[in-house]
Amino acid sequence: MKSSRFTGSIVGFLLIGAVAAGAFFTREQWLPLVQSEAAPIESEVEPSPVEEPKVLKLSAQARKNLSLIAKPVVPQTYWRKIQVPGEVVDRPGRSDRGVTSPAVGVISQVHAFPGETVRPGDKLFTVQLFSEYLQNTQKELFSASKEIQLIQEQLDRLGPLAESGGIAGTKIIDLNNQLRRQEALIQSHRQDLLTRGLSPSQIQSITEGKFISTVEVVAPPPFQASKASSEIQQTAFQSDSGNLSGIAYEVQDLRAELGQQVQAGQLLSTLSDHSSLYVEGHAFKREAPYLENAAQLGWSIHVEFAEDVKEHWPPLQQEFQIRYISNAIDTESRTFDFFIPLQNQARAYQKDDETFVVWRFRPGQRVRLHVPVEELTNVIVLPSGAVVREGPEAFVFQQNGSLFNRIPVHVLHEDRVNTVIANDGSITPGLFFAQSSAASLNRILKSQAASGMRADVHVHADGTVHAAH
Template identity: 60%
Template sequence: MKSLVRWILTVVILAGVGGGLFATRDRWLPLLRREAPTVAAPNKPPPPEKVEVLELSPEARRNLGLVIKPLKLQTYWRTIQLPGTIVDRPGWSDRGITSPAVAVVSAIHAYPGDTVRPGDKLFSLRVFSEYLQNTQSELFKATRETELIGEQYKRIKTATESGALPAARAIELENQLRRQNAAIKAFRQDLLTRGFSPPQIEGVAEGQFVTTIEIVAPPPFSGSLQAGTATALSTDPEQASRPLLIDQTSNGPAYEVQELKVDLGQQVQAGQLLSYLANHHTLYIEGRAFKNEAPALERAAQLNWPVRVEFAEDDATGWPALTETFAIRHLANAIDPASRTFSFFIPLDNQSRGYEKDRNTFVVWRFRPGQRVRLHVPVEEFQDVFVLPAAGVVRDGPEAYVFRQNGDLFNRKSVHVLHEDRLDIVLGRDSQILPGFYVAQNGAASLNRVLKAQAASGVPAGVHVHADGTTHGTH
């Protein structure tokens, strides 16, 4: 009984205490929600200020090989890079020398590497052609027969004028003379095309038959001056007083014997190739492109846009500066089945110089067939932009910078890149640069690394630090 009373009293007391707490909850509940005191965070240094100025000593600039030039607005062409090769220009660069008749090579006067001019001897051929011997005999007989008929015609014409003979006889002899003169002209022309010179033909008419034909270098072909009338040869300073080796305007071009096709004592047939003569004054640059690049090339050729050419393995030392403007002449209409590319051609005027050795003159050409080139064909024009070499701009994530010189200091300037390739970078006018600013043309990556190292050290540009830790500005 007592335990029951104790349990009832306990419940009543707990109920009273709970009701009191619930009634006074507005006063004690905010005390429980009060935040605990926070611990003060340790003091952190503020982030370093962004450094945009770099100081370099004159020695450092020389070590980096910095090139400083002022900026200027210009027009730039966006290009596509295509491979190319220097090739002979068909019908212009090489000339074949053939035998005019059946003969035997009795002498060779010019060998591969020798230089010859039009009219210089190349081969001596001993005539071995029965046809050519008969033609000479017929010319001689026709010439003698014409002389006899002419003498007879003079006598008969006098008799016909006096009425002693009928005029029909004189007319008949006159017709014979015409036929003989026509035959003589045909024989002379035949011998002329066979390589006989006019003095030799005159000798044949007098009975001096030719047994040896001299093959000489041919004269300039028609239209050879269209490639350019300027002389192509540049002699050495000590040879400046000597005549130019290749003169396209006076006595014709000089040829180099490129290849011999016969040997001494060999019998050759009429029309057989004896040698190749080369004159590399006019060449082609043959570029290769894929079919989807044809529209851009067609537009560049049609509008005559200039093509920039990089000549591989070209040493410009001692050669005149190239002033030629390169443009696409024509596009090939056939696709190579192996490479799936087509060709396009750019004319190239070559340069040459000569030297003498062992009484012979030799030619050295600046550009040679087979030499590789890289072509930059224009496809888009940018106007009023800044153009810098690729080494003059450095990228740091999405940012691009150039370095403007200001005395011994270099200020890093953010720029907007419109286009870039392996050689050049095009910057827009909305960059932090203006025309006339002197900007480093190279070494931008090195300058940026030095600037980052300077920023990491916490010492701004233009501040000297002493061994005791004190600092001061520049004097």
């Protein structure tokens, strides 16, 4: 009995093996039939395409949280610009004024110190004169003045005698020639002393025999700008105590100390007048054609000052234009410079009976220059935050109440502040569009679509969005 069961099991395994072997060797005949029957089943379970979301809905609170503002858009003209770094620098020949010693001497008194404000004619130093040349000039001036008095007395005494024939007329002619020579000599001595820093009243005292042993070094007169450069105006200083109008210098540094012996022409101090400065831009050679065109055509340059608090100062009422372009390239940075005149602003305050000045723009302050290069007409201009990108696509959001419709647009130009969009019919002028938070709106739109939330809206042919009705 057991042997028959064992034999049946072996036969069953052999039959199964034979069927499997037959199926394997004949798979080319029956396998295509099985695959063709299974294909319709797979197609039945294929998921349907998901429609891309275009409209989202935001509550009033959500719009406030995003600080979302919508404004109507209109076609306009826009200047494409390039950004160039720069800084505020001193204007050579105007910003700094050196003060020198008029003669050899010793500094006996210092009247102005660094940080203080002085005006033209204010005392800076008192110099005790040690100049032998200056002493001789004073002596010769006094001698010439006395000689003129003696000659004039002779002319007064001998004039009547010459008219009556008592003396020869040549004597009067000779005295007149001497008088003219002495007058010329006095005039040259006066001019020499004026250039040495002496005042007309001091020179008059010398002619009376009162020699000058000290000389006052004063602040120089203001720079006289020509009519061709009249765009540079002097700063008006204001303080709480009243108006302080006119030019003023700030003592930048002292080059001489009390008791120091100085030579004629030696630098004593440096005065700063920051009312007239330059904005110096640093551009690469490839940007030279744009700058040359802007300088030649007189296009206005927008200057963005770093660390400038506009609320604390009056508005800038000046137009920035390129004055000249440097023809040298820096060997290290490989850039060339161009310069724009800048009118500075200042305030003054009083402390310890001294006047101090605070300037709005200071040398070394960083700036960003926006140079126009191309005029784009009939375009839509939106803030950069109003446009969001997804790969090659760019989108803006049109608002209609609490609904926002995402619209694809063609971007012509964009920078750090603005984005220029082609007026090709994708945007309807006059409709309201979000001015910021486009990236946030796009994320909210995708989040609402992923959660299955529908805005329950439809879009009209004119592009407006409305709730279903």
